[in-house]
Amino acid sequence: MNIIRRRGWEIPESQLTPEHLAFSRRSLLIGGASALALAPGAAYAQRASDAANLPDPNADLYPAKLNTKYPLDRPITDEKVNAAYNNFYEFNSTKDVAEQAQKLPIRPWMVKIDGMVEKPFEIGADELIRKIGIEERTYRHRCVEAWSMAIAWTGFPLSKLVEMAKPLGSAKYLHMETFNNPKVAPGLRQSWYPWPYVEGLTIAEATNDLAFIATGAYGHPMLKQHGAPLRLAVPWKYGFKSIKSIVRFSFVDKQPVGMWEKLQKTEYGFWANVNPEVPHPRWSQATEEIIGTGDRKPTLKFNGYGEFVADLYTGMEKERLWA
Numbered sequence: 001m002n003i004i005r006r007r008g009w010e011i012p013e014s015q016l017t018p019e020h021l022a023f024s025r026r027s028l029l030i031g032g033a034s035a036l037a038l039a040p041g042a043a044y045a046q047r048a049s050d051a052a053n054l055p056d057p058n059a060d061l062y063p064a065k066l067n068t069k070y071p072l073d074r075p076i077t078d079e080k081v082n083a084a085y086n087n088f089y090e091f092n093s094t095k096d097v098a099e100q101a102q103k104l105p106i107r108p109w110m111v112k113i114d115g116m117v118e119k120p121f122e123i124g125a126d127e128l129i130r131k132i133g134i135e136e137r138t139y140r141h142r143c144v145e146a147w148s149m150a151i152a153w154t155g156f157p158l159s160k161l162v163e164m165a166k167p168l169g170s171a172k173y174l175h176m177e178t179f180n181n182p183k184v185a186p187g188l189r190q191s192w193y194p195w196p197y198v199e200g201l202t203i204a205e206a207t208n209d210l211a212f213i214a215t216g217a218y219g220h221p222m223l224k225q226h227g228a229p230l231r232l233a234v235p236w237k238y239g240f241k242s243i244k245s246i247v248r249f250s251f252v253d254k255q256p257v258g259m260w261e262k263l264q265k266t267e268y269g270f271w272a273n274v275n276p277e278v279p280h281p282r283w284s285q286a287t288e289e290i291i292g293t294g295d296r297k298p299t300l301k302f303n304g305y306g307e308f309v310a311d312l313y314t315g316m317e318k319e320r321l322w323a
């Protein structure tokens, strides 16, 4: 496949307008003299080098109000632990990616919404977040590698984005895609991975209230290693479904094939719902290591979220729901 796609940071000025306006309006309020001194053209010229460090125009939205519908059964993982133990294969395949991930320019960040929708469009992540608004939620996170954490995310229900996209009746799935710029993320030069990272959900899953787009964590905008500026959190599924640093949401009628499924479909499937009774081909899923504690806990079916999501799968017993 050799489709030329523009990345968020390679978009012509004309398409950047809403994002740029949101930024400059705010920098006039908070940035003071330097913003006033730069003519708009000069601001654009500067952007290439400063892109990684532009201030977040939505910083005032944090910390957001906690939604108490999803209480935890365990303490929240210490932020320092969480920020230093990450999976982000675009950077490297160890858990030590935090430093490399800082090279990812996240502002401006354009998101494409396309496929089977009334009218495809692009929107800046900052504008999208401001438009929809954010709340805090505490979620468990269970990686397929049998470890887990608990996180206080900030963000918005994915259902709000689906609503904004106005999908056609023919759309059955939501396909999501991560940035793919090997200049900033060296893992993307490892050609044995079928980049870009992609993942998918059914529309019913995507509009379930638990499916969340995280924009922040621990009461502030999200650190880059967690997948800033927009990252999925689907806590009833194994962690690889929770795709990071999303640049595109496409509505489609064919079941998406995720990057891990493309690579190793005997081990990673589309549904990937957490189930302690169904082992991974190479290890048990019965228990999980709680990162940062030295403890192991029994793993819960649907990672403990069955009351919210089990209904999505009734009558689907023949599907490979658990890996």
Ligand SMILES: Nc1nc2c(c(=O)[nH]1)N[C@H]1C(S)=C(S)[C@@H](COP(=O)(O)O)O[C@H]1N2
Pocket: 085, 086, 087, 088, 089, 090, 141, 142, 143, 144, 178, 197, 225, 226, 227, 239, 240, 241, 242, 243, 244, 245
């Ligand atoms: N784009 C992208 N998204 C990704 C991954 C990745 O490598 N690249 N790793 C996945 C896996 S396997 C897990 S467990 C979680 C890890 O999220 P965290 O680092 O914020 O804990 O991100 C998921 N999303």
Ligand SMILES: [Mo]
Pocket: 087, 142, 143, 144, 145, 238, 239, 240
């Ligand atoms: Mo994972």
